[in-house]
Amino acid sequence: MSAFLRKTDDGRASVDLLVTGARCAGCISKIEREVSGLPGVESARLNLSTGRLAVGLANARVDPARIISALDRLGYSAAPFDPGAATAQRDREGRRLILALAVAGFGAMNAMMFSVPIWAGLFGQELGPATRAMMMWMSAAVGAPCAIFAGMTFFQSAWRSLRAGRANMDVPISVGVILTLAISFSETILNGRDAYFDAAVSLLFLLLIGRWLDHVLRAKARSAAGDLLALQAPTARVVDALGHERTVPLGDVRPGDILRVRPGDRIPVDGVLEAGEALIDNSLLTGESMPERVTPGGLCRAGAVNTAGLLTLRASARSEDSTLSAIARLVEAGAQSRSRYVRLADRAAALYVPVVHAAALATFAGGWALGLDPREALIRAVAVLIVTCPCALGLAVPAVQVVASARLFRRGVLVKSGAALERLAEIDHVVFDKTGVLTEGRPALVGASQTVIAMAAPLARASSHPMARAVARAAGEGPLARDVVEHAGLGVEGLIGGRRARLGRAAFVGAPTLRSGETELWFGFEGETKVRLQFSDIVRPDAAAAIKALEDRGITMEILSGDQVGAVSAVADAVGVAGWKAGMLPQEKSEAIDRLAAAGRKVLMVGDGLNDAAALARAHAAIAPGSALEASQNAADLVLTGDALMTIVEAIDVARAARRRALENFGFAALYNLVAAPAAMLGFVNPFVAALAMSGSSLVVTINALRVRGGR
Structure with a gap:
């Protein structure tokens, strides 16, 4: 393992490890706390999206194998980080999840085919004992293997958590599924009334949908730093x-x-x-x-x-x-800090797991102590686990986020993760970049006559200069000048209709002034009067309206730009933003975001350039236009597919509405469990009714989620 250490000039060392099994902010905290406490370890940072654990060591004598052993004790596997191996591991995880989802779907449908005739007995269409037994065994033959295969994702996670002396959300899921299968086999062998193989595999099917969506969303968010380095x-x-x-x-x-x-x-x-x-x-x-x-x-x-x-x-x-690598490191650090955000579902899970375990255990022990036989006490405990299954809790947030994301997609906003909507709902301050966000991001020709544009166009079409391209766009298609020569930093010259012409700086063209602004070009034929062409970065039409709408919602704003003072000041005045800074480098933007966060502000960063990527990653939430660099889009949480800035306002409105719906769902889930759990503990709810109630609660939170479509 020492071969994987990277030594620094000051005698320290570092090592990068690929950690598998981490899924939430709690995992990050647990891993970093444990590894940082090891002798010789100075720092530990885990990137949840990539699985990369960066460990800083006091010296090169520290054995990385001790770190891997510590992670193994926590229930996480680790190996030296290799980008290719990390990608392959993520691909394997994706294939495993989609296969488990397909098997669970197959098992749920086919086990149900044998369960429906048994359920028909509830409506007076009783089956004969032999036929009933056959249906139960056929349901077992289909449902049990599918449930075991599909449940391995949860079983393995639960086992790792229990080995580390902790219980995550997968523990009650695994216990509930295993006990449901055990009770179902017991009832089948003893010719009991009900078996619940279909309920077990259906539960896993619903939960795997959420696990697969989580995997896909992480894949979208993990490549920002890699995209930056790909620009080299x-x-x-x-x-x-x-x-x-x-x-x-x-x-x-x-x-x-x-x-x-x-x-x-x-x-x-x-x-x-x-x-x-x-x-x-x-x-x-x-x-x-x-x-x-x-x-x-x-x-x-x-x-x-x-x-x-x-x-x-x-x-x-x-x-x-290099500068580019420094920006990439800032982006990755931002992604690590943002992944520590604790989602609503994670906070609810922290309360859910111990309460459900305690209720199920108390049901079994209390029922047995009060005279119930062990079989009946166990059935009641299983009913408690099923009726309180975290389906409603698990769907409370994702269902809302799916509806909200679909609504925003129709309005031209791509949402890359559910946590992004939660963070967006909390923002109280917006930081805008200027170029490409509040403005269109490219120089546009202003105040020139069509005659002048037509004269300059043949030379402009032959140049790669941004302002020359603006002249060519204004003129449209047409002929090129002949014998064109481009002079670095000066301009371009050539023959137009047999006459020599120049397009560029004033001194190069021969204009009667020694001053040449950075937002102008000069054009003229040799020996004739020279003409000045002026350019401006046009402010987006709805920028001022969007700023006003954000102010009406109690949100403060400022502009942080790498552009010149005059250009930033003009745009700030045009859109109505009082606070602005110009000439900022990428690290300075990132530091400004950190200062705002330290002051307790929840910052939304809106930017499109490479210089914005680090700030986008550091902000509480981030939005990038569809025209932005791919690395900036990957560092952002949401991407605008159109040019309208008012969609940012709508995205905030929808995010806030989604948060309200999610909290309502949590409230319903809590109320449902307060009613259903005691009923199951007292024997009023058997596992079959518990499965129906669990499905009904999931349906209620899904219907409530659809209300996000109705507006704010």
Whole structure:
């Protein structure tokens, strides 16, 4: 195991482990507390989505095998973390769940086929003893194997929990299923009245639906940091001492290496520009919509795009120390902190498990002590377990979240997890990015006549500059200029109708001014008057209305942007947001979110760029537009498929309505259990009636969940 340690320069070490079996915030707390308490361990952080446990060690002499042994005592298996193995393990878990779900569905339907004739006896259509016995044995032959196979997911989890001296939600489920099967076999052998094989397998079918949905939702949320690192170029072009260029893997680049980056390529690692002037597209890193001009000695950051000529850089950091990698680490840390959120169902489960166990045990022991034979006392205890089965509790939140998610989907909002809706319902402060969120995210030509646009269009169509592309969009399709030459950081020139023309900075075009703003281009034919083209990042039409609607709901707001002060100030004034900050780096945005959280605020972050990914992951809840970078969408909880910002307001309204419905469901589930459990304990409810009551309670919470469709 020592081979998997990573040593640092200060003598410390770290190791990453893949932990399986962790499912909730309680698991995270338990694992991190146990591992952090081991001698030589300085820190332990578990990412629930990926299963990755990052352990910091005081020195390299600490044996990681002791950590694995401690996790095994807790009931969790662990192995050295390998991304490929982690993906394969998740795929195996998904296949196992879907197979168990299919088997449970098959067993429920077919066991029911033999149970229905037995139930018919309740309506005066009694079967003969031989036929009744045959039906019970056929139900056992189908239902019992299916229940055992489908229940292994819960049985194994319950066993791991009990081995660690704790009881999770799977313990009463497993006990209830096993005792139901045992009672059913006993009744079948002794020619009793009822058998409940169909109830056991139907229960597992309902519970596996929830377990499968949980698995799918986690799969959607686990890839944000990986998507960020995928933006790094896999290779880099290194120039040796003789001036020869060779391509090497990104991991082989060392500080001091000379690199070449061709136009249109991403910069592989952080580096200093050696010569010339570069035009760098940092929009994914900083959110600034206009390209940045970098002079010799200036820093070019990994993940940015070279939009002009061939660049020569001196690497200043390794790939794992680059700006992009730092953002990825921030995103993963945010995902770890967010996974500690305790969902409503987890809080209810903490009370449910000990109460149900105590009630069932008291029923069996009390009935036996009061003169009931062990068989009758056990049937009553099983009835208590069935009638209080956590189906209604388990469906109380998921049913609401499914309905709420479906409603939001029809309104253009994709919800990636149930916990996201719970967190969204709690927010009291919204942080907006500017570019691509409050604005359309790309420069738009303003105030130019169609005549000027038509003249400049042939050159604009030949350029990759964002503002030139805006001119080309405004002009539509048409001819290209001939003999086009693009000058890095200056502009583009070529022949239009046989006349030489230029499009770019004022000095390059020959305009009678030495000032050239970052939101303008100049165009002109050689020897003729020059024309200025101005650009603006257009504010979304409903931005001001959305801000006003959020204020009406008692929510405060601010803008955190990587763009320039003037651009941020103008947008803030246009939409009516008083608080704003400009020129913010990704880590600064993340730290601002942390400060708000430390002050007790529940923050919703709305952002679209790579510079927003860490803040999205750190926020209490996060929303990204559909046009956002994939890594930002994965770091967010909800994704907007349209351009309307008012859908954010609707998402908050629906989330708050869903929370109310979920709390109502919990209230009903508690009331139902307060009535049904004593009835079962007193013998008024047998396991068959208990199964019907359990199904009825599930139906009630599902019907109540549908009320989310009706609005706020």
